[in-house]
Amino acid sequence: MTEPGRTRQLQRLIARVDRLIALGTAASGRITTVRLAVFVAGAVSVIALYRSGWYRTGNWTLAGVILLFIFIAAYHSRLEQRIHRLRLWKTIKSSHVARLQLHWASIPQRPTAVRDAHLYAHDLDLLGPHSLLHLIDTTVSDHGRGRLADWLLTQPSSPEEWHMRRRVIEELAPRSLFRDRLVLESQLAGEQEINGRRLRAVLSHPVGFPRLLGALALQAGLAASTITLGIAALLDWLPGYWMFSFAGYALVYFMTDQGEELLEHAVGVHGEMERLGRVLAFVERQAQRNSSSLRDLCKPLLSSPMAPSQYVRRAARILSAISIKAHPLVHLAVNALGPWDLWYANKLRRLQQEIHGHLPLWLDRLAEIEAASALATFAYLHPSYAWPIPIGDVAVKASRLGHPLIPAGLRVANDLHLEGRGAIQLITGSNMSGKSTFLRTVGINVCLAQAGAPVCAERFEWTWCRLACCIRIGDSLDAGLSFFYAEVKRLKAILDATKGRAAPPVLFLIDEIFKGTNNRERLIGSRAYITTMTGGNGLGLISTHDLELTDLEKDVPSLSNMHFQETVAAGALSFDYKMRPGPCPTTNALRIMELEGLPIREGQGGMHQVPPDESPL
Numbered sequence: 001m002t003e004p005g006r007t008r009q010l011q012r013l014i015a016r017v018d019r020l021i022a023l024g025t026a027a028s029g030r031i032t033t034v035r036l037a038v039f040v041a042g043a044v045s046v047i048a049l050y051r052s053g054w055y056r057t058g059n060w061t062l063a064g065v066i067l068l069f070i071f072i073a074a075y076h077s078r079l080e081q082r083i084h085r086l087r088l089w090k091t092i093k094s095s096h097v098a099r100l101q102l103h104w105a106s107i108p109q110r111p112t113a114v115r116d117a118h119l120y121a122h123d124l125d126l127l128g129p130h131s132l133l134h135l136i137d138t139t140v141s142d143h144g145r146g147r148l149a150d151w152l153l154t155q156p157s158s159p160e161e162w163h164m165r166r167r168v169i170e171e172l173a174p175r176s177l178f179r180d181r182l183v184l185e186s187q188l189a190g191e192q193e194i195n196g197r198r199l200r201a202v203l204s205h206p207v208g209f210p211r212l213l214g215a216l217a218l219q220a221g222l223a224a225s226t227i228t229l230g231i232a233a234l235l236d237w238l239p240g241y242w243m244f245s246f247a248g249y250a251l252v253y254f255m256t257d258q259g260e261e262l263l264e265h266a267v268g269v270h271g272e273m274e275r276l277g278r279v280l281a282f283v284e285r286q287a288q289r290n291s292s293s294l295r296d297l298c299k300p301l302l303s304s305p306m307a308p309s310q311y312v313r314r315a316a317r318i319l320s321a322i323s324i325k326a327h328p329l330v331h332l333a334v335n336a337l338g339p340w341d342l343w344y345a346n347k348l349r350r351l352q353q354e355i356h357g358h359l360p361l362w363l364d365r366l367a368e369i370e371a372a373s374a375l376a377t378f379a380y381l382h383p384s385y386a387w388p389i390p391i392g393d394v395a396v397k398a399s400r401l402g403h404p405l406i407p408a409g410l411r412v413a414n415d416l417h418l419e420g421r422g423a424i425q426l427i428t429g430s431n432m433s434g435k436s437t438f439l440r441t442v443g444i445n446v447c448l449a450q451a452g453a454p455v456c457a458e459r460f461e462w463t464w465c466r467l468a469c470c471i472r473i474g475d476s477l478d479a480g481l482s483f484f485y486a487e488v489k490r491l492k493a494i495l496d497a498t499k500g501r502a503a504p505p506v507l508f509l510i511d512e513i514f515k516g517t518n519n520r521e522r523l524i525g526s527r528a529y530i531t532t533m534t535g536g537n538g539l540g541l542i543s544t545h546d547l548e549l550t551d552l553e554k555d556v557p558s559l560s561n562m563h564f565q566e567t568v569a570a571g572a573l574s575f576d577y578k579m580r581p582g583p584c585p586t587t588n589a590l591r592i593m594e595l596e597g598l599p600i601r602e603g604q605g606g607m608h609q610v611p612p613d614e615s616p617l
Contacts, residue, residue, distance in 0.1 A: 001383045003100055003408055010097050017090045024083040031076045038069055088187050092180050099135055100381050102407050109134050110193065112149055119493065123469035123509070124443040125405060126152050132405065132444060136378045136453075138179070140186035140279060141194035143363045144370025151371055151451040156464040156504055159390070165372060165452040167293040170387070172376035178286055179373045179380075185282045189275040196363045199272045203356045205265060207349040215256050216346055219339035222249035227337075253335060262345055263325040269352065270319040277312030280362060283369060284309060294369070301365055308362055311355055318348050375453040388449035388460040394505050394539060395419035396446065396465075400458035403441040404448070412577040413457070414438060418541070421505055422534040422558040427543040428550060428584040429564030434577035435543040436471060438564070439509040442541060443469055446507060465507040465539075468494040473516075484516030491529065498536030508533070508540035515545075523548055534558045550583035 001009075042065030049058035098106035112127050125131045126149075133152065139145045156162070172179060186194060209215070226249055229242035284307055287298035301308065321344045324331045334340045379385065382404075400413035412434070418425060429435045445455040449462055473487045491513075497506045513529065514522040526549055530542060534556050550561045563584035566573045 003382055003384060006381055006383060007097060007100050010093055010100070014090055014093050014097070017086055017093070021083060021086050021090070024079060024086065028076065028079055028083065031072065031079065035069065035072050035076065038065065038072060042066075042069070085184065085188070088184055089180065092183055095138075096377070096381055099378075102135075102405070104130050104134070107134060108137075110137070110145060112145065118153060119490075119497075120443055120447075120467045120469040120509075121153055123471035124440055124447060124467075126444070126447065130405070132447070135405065136374050138183060138374045138377050139367075139370040140183055141196060141276075141363070141366060141370060143194075143196045143367040144374075147367035148371040148374050151375075152447050155447065155450040155467055157450065159464065162390075162450070162452060164293070164296075165368075166387075168297055168368075168372040169376045169379065169452050171293045172373055173379040175376070176380055179377050181282060182279065182370070182373055185279050186275060189278045190271075192275070194275050194279065194366075195272075196359070199276065200356070200359060202265075202268050202272050203352045203359065205268075205352075207262070207265060207345055207352060209256070209258075212342065212346055212349065215252060216339055216342040219249060219252045219256070219342055222246075222252060223338045253339075253341075256342060258341070258345070260325065262341065262348075263322055266319045266322040266348055269348065270315045273312050273315045273355070276362065276366075277308050277315075280366060281307075281309035281312070283366070297368055297372075298365060300361055308358070311351070311358070314351055315355075318344055318351060322348070372452075375451060379454045382454060382456070385454035386457050386460050387454050388462060391461045391463055393419065394421050394463050395423075395461065396442070396463070396507065396539070397461045398442075398445070398455075398457045398459065401441055401445060401460070402456040403437060404444065404456040406437075411456075414441075414577075414579045416442060418539055420558060421537060421539060423539040424530060424534055424556075424559045425541050425562050426530070426549060426552065426559055427541055427562045427564070427579070428545070428547055429543070430566045430573075430575075430584065432573075433564035433566055433575050434579075435564055436511050437577070438579060439469075439471055439511050439541055439543060443467060443471075443507075443509050464504045466497060466504055467509075468497055468506050469509045470494060470513075471509060471511040482516070484514075487514065487516050494538075495529070495532065495536070498533060498538035501537050503537070506536070506538035506540070508538055508542075510540065510542045513542055513544055519546070522546065527552065530559065531556060547583060 042061070046058050046062045046065065049055075049061055095107060098104075109129060112133060121127055127133050133145075133149055137145055137148060139148055151157075151165075157165070222245055226242050226245040229238060229245055232238040233240050233242055280301065283298060284301060287295045287302060295302070321340070324334060324340075331340075379387075385404075396416060396418045398416040401416055402411040402413040427435050427438070441456075445457060445460065446462060446465065446467060448455045449460060450464070450467075470487065470490045473483065473490055491510070494506065494508050494510070498508070514525050517525070523546055526544065526546065530549070530552060533540070533542075553559050553561050560581070561583045562579050562581055564575070564577065564579055565584055566575050
């Protein structure tokens with residue numbers, strides 16, 4: 001199946017969901033009318049029977065009407081829940097269509113910190129709006145989004161870790177129901193994402209006061225004494241000594257009463273745990289069904305003394321017990337009989353301590369599943385993309401390699417064959433011909449490959465490598481760096497990375513080398529830098545406008561020339577964005593200036609066009 005086929009499949013599914021929502025909404029409207037009719041008819045019938053003196057029949061009728069109304073209301077509630085689930089499901093599927101068609105405004109985005117000092121994050125559009133992370137992020141927690149970003153930004157991982165990650169992604173790719181349910185379960189628990197930092201903060205909040213256990217023991221003893229003395233007084237065994245015991249109990253209660261703080265904290269713990277627990281409970285059920293990579297990934301959850309879902313149920317029970325604070329009379333009555341508040345405050349404290357100990361493991365496993373699910377969704381949406389093949393030789397080889405952030409109708413694919421340590425392809429070409437885009441195409445696909453995802457290519461083979469780019473460099477007023485100095489520092493970092501032989505080779509992508517200085521010094525610096533890079537632990541692509549550098553191919557065996565070019569037709573430039581062997585035979589800077597009405601001849605005193613027969617091209 002191709003991407004257009006997948007789009008049509010999803011659109012048919014969305015149309016089917018729309019029909020189900022319309023049918024459900026119509027049925028809900030009819031049930032609302034029925035509920036009203038049952039209420040009115042029941043009320044009229046019961047009143048009429050009572051007025052006629054048929055009290056027994058009236059009682060039975062009233063009971064029947066109440067039961068019928070409860071049954072209809074319960075069915076109506078379930079129907080509304082199904083409609084709500086369908087609407088959420090439609091949102092999920094619509095976002096998938098948006099990801100396929102690159103409709104960025106319809107793709108949900110959550111903020112992610114941009115790492116300015118990273119060696120390729122900014123250069124390859126990995127983070128931020130309209131980025132790779134924006135495109136593939138279907139995670140439901142901040143930890144999951146962070147893990148997915150780390151897979152893109154921390155490369156390469158160990159081969160063992162990569163193979164395990166790859167198995168999970170391949171296993172989840174065809175399981176669209178699992179992946180969508182993972183998102184759906186989170187959304188059903190609330191609009192906010194699962195936030196590990198917020199949950200840790202809630203669990204770290206102290207419950208009660210320092211001597212809670214002592215106060216609980218004292219209050220329990222006074223309550224037991226009061227009950228015993230009260231029974232003795234009722235049996236006339238003792239005078240009313242229970243009043244003194246109860247006075248002491250009441251004094252301790254009012255001294256230890258935490259007001260509404262305990263209830264608010266219990267609500268916070270339950271609310272945060274419910275979101276996490278609901279998703280983990282779904283993962284637990286799915287992982288237990290059969291032997292799979294997902295089960296292996298979830299083994300620490302399945303083998304723990306108490307599953308996350310059980311902790312959520314415990315938190316719900318404690319919240320229900322503490323929530324009687326919302327009913328003052330009931331609250332006073334149960335606390336008059338025993339230390340209800342202190343007992344459940346202590347249970348809540350113990351629960352928080354237990355959850356706090358398990359939380360890092362839960363968040364870690366969920367983050368792995370979320371990140372793998374996001375890349376599996378990416379694989380499902382792009383069935384024509386190739387699964388990358390790691391090879392032992394130092395090389396990057398690709399057939400029909402394209403950029404995944406360019407729409408399929410505009411994307412131009414190229415082949416790449418870069419093999420051996422020190423191998424460099426020097427890419428020349430006209431302005432706007434595609435040099436920078438091709439460098440980013442190589443880099444972003446290597447990121448996907450090393451994260452475990454499929455790549456936008458017909459075939460892709462590569463060796464584990466460390467990515468380093470010098471494509472987008474800017475000056476920094478805060479750091480006091482000029483553009484050229486920032487470029488020099490980045491190139492130095494790349495050079496230093498290629499010196500070590502123990503680490504994987506560096507795949508470097510350098511666009512317009514030393515573009516921040518004059519022609520003479522740029523040529524001298526570029527020749528020296530490129531020659532040095534051919535002897536290091538790396539391989540890569542370097543683009544340049546300096547055609548004089550193409551002569552290096554004669555002196556450096558591991559360097560080869562490639563180029564992009566344009567064609568001129570009807571006085572306009574056109575580009576096919578295809579990479580070809582050899583140096584670029586054309587330039588177009590003057591043509592672009594001419595087409596925009598800039599003077600290009602010496603002594604030209606205004607915005608005059610060059611006659612066609614005097615065109616520099």
